Amino acid sequence: MSLKTKYKLEFNFIIYLIGKVISAGVMIASIPLFIRYFGVKEYGDFILFYTTFLMLYAGSTGWVVQGILRFYTLESNKEKIRNEINQMILNSFVFSVIILLAVFTYYDADITLLIIAVCSLFFSLFYTSKITIEQALLKSKNYIIADIIRVLIFLTIPLSIKFILPSVSAINALFLGVLFSYLLSVLWLSKFKITFPSIRFRGKTRWRKIFLKYGLPLSLWMMFSPTTNGVDRYIIEYSLGTIMLAKYTAVFDIVFKVFSSIAIPFNNIVQPMLIQNYNEKNYTEYKKTVNKALVYLTLIFLLFISGVILLQDFIICRYLGFCEQSLLLSKLIIPLAFSSYIWQIAILLQKNMEVSNKTFEITIYMLIVVVIIVLLGIIFVPSYGLLASAYISLFTASVYLLLVIYGTKKHFKL
Numbered sequence: 001m002s003l004k005t006k007y008k009l010e011f012n013f014i015i016y017l018i019g020k021v022i023s024a025g026v027m028i029a030s031i032p033l034f035i036r037y038f039g040v041k042e043y044g045d046f047i048l049f050y051t052t053f054l055m056l057y058a059g060s061t062g063w064v065v066q067g068i069l070r071f072y073t074l075e076s077n078k079e080k081i082r083n084e085i086n087q088m089i090l091n092s093f094v095f096s097v098i099i100l101l102a103v104f105t106y107y108d109a110d111i112t113l114l115i116i117a118v119c120s121l122f123f124s125l126f127y128t129s130k131i132t133i134e135q136a137l138l139k140s141k142n143y144i145i146a147d148i149i150r151v152l153i154f155l156t157i158p159l160s161i162k163f164i165l166p167s168v169s170a171i172n173a174l175f176l177g178v179l180f181s182y183l184l185s186v187l188w189l190s191k192f193k194i195t196f197p198s199i200r201f202r203g204k205t206r207w208r209k210i211f212l213k214y215g216l217p218l219s220l221w222m223m224f225s226p227t228t229n230g231v232d233r234y235i236i237e238y239s240l241g242t243i244m245l246a247k248y249t250a251v252f253d254i255v256f257k258v259f260s261s262i263a264i265p266f267n268n269i270v271q272p273m274l275i276q277n278y279n280e281k282n283y284t285e286y287k288k289t290v291n292k293a294l295v296y297l298t299l300i301f302l303l304f305i306s307g308v309i310l311l312q313d314f315i316i317c318r319y320l321g322f323c324e325q326s327l328l329l330s331k332l333i334i335p336l337a338f339s340s341y342i343w344q345i346a347i348l349l350q351k352n353m354e355v356s357n358k359t360f361e362i363t364i365y366m367l368i369v370v371v372i373i374v375l376l377g378i379i380f381v382p383s384y385g386l387l388a389s390a391y392i393s394l395f396t397a398s399v400y401l402l403l404v405i406y407g408t409k410k411h412f413k414l
Helices: 010-039 040-074 078-106 112-137 138-163 170-189 207-224 230-239 240-281 283-310 312-319 323-330 333-349 353-354 359-411
Strands: none
Touching: 010 040, 010 138, 010 170, 010 240, 010 312, 040 112, 040 170, 040 207, 040 230, 040 240, 040 353, 078 112, 078 207, 112 138, 112 170, 112 230, 138 170, 170 312, 207 359, 230 359, 240 283, 240 312, 240 323, 240 333, 240 353, 240 359, 283 312, 283 333, 323 333, 323 359, 333 353, 353 359
16 A cells, blocks of 8 residues: 555645645735725625625535535546536526525625626636535645635735726725636636536436435535624624624634634545545544544644734734724634634534435534524624624534534434
8 A cells, every 4th residue: 555545634635734724824815905905894895795605605506515525426427427517506506696686786786796796606606516526536736726726816806906997996896806716716627618508407417316415405504604604794794883894704714714724624635535435334444534634633723723822912913903902802812713623623523424414404403503693693792792703603613513413423323
């Protein structure tokens, strides 16, 4: 057995980690730059629309993504299944774009933003399907290159527009970054060759019903998961305004999302490995992979939380420029960091239920958590502000982890 085969998890994880460190670094850099050049209120407005976009994007692609990871390698005719996946993505886009237009119109988006958002959603769905196929085939280099291209364009396009075409509104410039980030990434993944399937809602395919049955519950899970952004953003915006939403999201992205980005390599490489082990009935290797991932995840979190605590004053005051509220915002770091860690542990452990095809029950757990977030947010956020939202995130992450452990013990038998 070669070293590359023996240490498949470690080998692919290192590739994913290097790429994700780069992409996470670019995303971190975008936050203060966008706030500085576009304004904190304008950034808050963008976050409100972008949260809606990300939730719909996750909900639209979740069932296809999970279907690809679970079943793609089982189909010998790869061209056929790719065509079916493209058809599923296009059909999903037609439904999701209606919701996007309704929500954006409710928040008074102008026609230009609506067009940019619709185009962004279209290319984001095809980007996700193509990059997930690379993930399922364990082509980590292709995955990482595409992801780095995406985040670099997400950063550079809005800033370029700001200096070259200053008359373009902040929200449109920022969303053009979203559009071109997905467009150019999907072109690279497709080797600059794109074919567009026709819309067929009743066309018979082998995999559509299988994907829907397995993945649709996970679409709802991904849509409402705090790891995607979540319903707490709407509560903060409604209760505290867009400026406070911008500040909370800035801290959230640097703490919660940065650790999530570091942890993503585990999910990217561990999930297809676990599915492969499970399909091959290699249960010993399955357990070994889960245990190794838990250990690595915990060690990285300990390093991460130590660094964040040491640098918290620098992050809040000097990096983000929120010195006047540094005492309040620094109190968000610990609960958000532990919340992110607990969510990643739960996501890893829920693979046990996913391979057992208990995706509907996972979604029920997520909906329970969402209801708790909304109820607690309505009660506590108006009175206790951002700190309440951070601790609600920590509490609900713990609730979700306990539910996943319960479900695993109930359904998962090896």
